[in-house]
Amino acid sequence: MRILITGGAGFIGSALVRYLLNETSHEILNLDKLTYAGNLESLAGVADNPRYQFVQADIADSATVSRTLDEFQPDAIMHLAAESHVDRSIDGPAAFIQTNIVGTYALLEATRTYWSALDGRRQNSFRFHHISTDEVYGDLHGVNDLFTETTPYAPSSPYSASKAASDHLVRAWQRTYGLPVLITNCSNNYGPYHFPEKLIPLMILNALEGKPLPVYGNGQQIRDWLYVEDHARALFKVVTEGQVGETYNIGGHNEQKNLHVVETICSLLEELAPQKPSGVACYRDLITYVKDRPGHDLRYAIDASKVERELGWVPEETFETGLRKTVQWYLNNLEWCRHVQDGSYQRERLGA
Template sequence: MKILITGGAGFIGSAVIRHIIQETQHEVINVDKLTYAGNLENLTSVVDSSRYIFEKVDICDRVNLDRVFSEYKPDAVMHLAAESHVDRSIDGPAAFIQTNIVGTYTLLEAARNYWSKLDTKEKEDFRFHHISTDEVYGDLEDTGELFTESTPYSPSSPYSASKASSDHLVRAWHRTYGLPILITNCSNNYGPYHFPEKLIPLMILNALEGKPLPVYGKGHQIRDWLYVEDHARALLTVLTQGKVSETYNIGGHNEKQNISVVRTICSLLEELTPQKPNGVERFEDLITYVKDRPGHDLRYAIDATKLEKELNWTPLETFESGLRKTVKWYLDNLEWCKNVQDGSYQRERLGKGETT
């Protein structure tokens, strides 16, 4: 297949592209605006492949989207481009409305225009796979229940509300226009190339520098953690085997309190890091509790039974094995971290046909 992937320079998108190029014979067109979270260094291992093409395009730019569809004639779309950081959505929700809602609408219309002109067999085979989040379901609190594909939406933050909106748009474009869609909702991802403002990489890098490890409230919030490479496998499985119009939840079977995650990171660093920053006896001593953020959900947990039973997918990594791999990756790739932290990764941002 020829797959158009939006947001392919981001954390999850780049993992999907690396998986596709390295493990399959499919072709990829990476469409990415290269906002702060888009990093072409995430794709160094595949950039020279003849099956990989990069286009620096904003998903809100209909003219250029139409050009990309017309020029490359994809067999499928995997839509990962999104603003995704809850704290940023609280501070500035406008970008989330623009990218996650208006951008998804614009992409849907470009895809529909392209799809409507395909011949019958190509129309039947085409897929629009929208990648979403478990946060659209809201807060499970301490009920002991799990999110299923039929859990009602109840988003709590501007980020999750914008993703819920995009999910509804995608379903409406199937119901109204017949566009063949798939939707997946995943739990918290972690792994290599994760942008350092997110919990796990932030804790690793702060600890290495002897900085405080900020934990919201008492750190009792519970998340279900999914190793990003397991997620990449799941997404391609859904794209190639999933049933049109269906939703599939993707989870890692790893419910952990945030404070437990941070303490496990500290323990791994004690084992794997030969030297501590000056003045630090134990990494755990750096844990600092800070005021909780507004509307903070207590618990998310995914029931991935449908995906496992119908499409025969299960995660390969436990939280323990995945977190160890993640910590070791950051320790081995401090140059990548430095380039992100000092902004130098943003210098290489030219797409096809651009000169400035």
């Protein structure tokens, strides 16, 4: 197969690109705008693979996207390009509307034109896989409730509202135009190459520098955590074996309170990085409670039984094994982290 991945320089996208190049024989084209969250250093290990191509482009740039589709002739598109940080969406929602809604619309239209021109066999086998989030479902109130594929949408933030809108567009293009689509909604991802503003890498790096570990509110918010390499395997399962028009929820079966996540990171660092910064007796002493985020959902939890039942996917990592691997990866790759923190990863790609 020839697979075009949008947002392949992002956290989940780069994990998917690495997985496909290392574990399959498919050809990959990575189309990424390279915003602050796109980091080509995350793909350094596969950049020279003869089955890999990179195109820097905005998904809203219809001319470039259409030209890329015509030249690469993909058998599938896996759409991950999105603005994804909730706090940034609260501070500046416009970019989320532009990329997640307008950009998805432009990509769908370019794809529809390309797909319509394919011969019958290729048209029937083509897939447009839209990768979304469990945050479109909003908040869970009961301690035993789970998000299913039929849970009504109730987004709480500009980010999740923009992703909900993109999900609706994708479904509409299937119902109206017959475009063969698949949608997946995933829980919180974590693992190597995660941008340092996100919870787990932020806590690891702040702790190593002796900085406060900011926890929103009382830290009792619950999330289901999915190791990013498990997610990449699931995405490949869906795009190759999933039923057209279906939605699949992908979760890690690992519900954890945010405070517990931070405390577990501190415990792992006590073991793996016992030489603490000056003035720090115990990593847990750095935990600091800060004012809660506006509209902060209390609990997310995914019922991933459909993807397990129909496609045979289950996560390989528990939260304990995945988090240990993640902490160790950051300890082993502090140079990658420094390049993100000081902005040099962006300057280098611009030739500065």
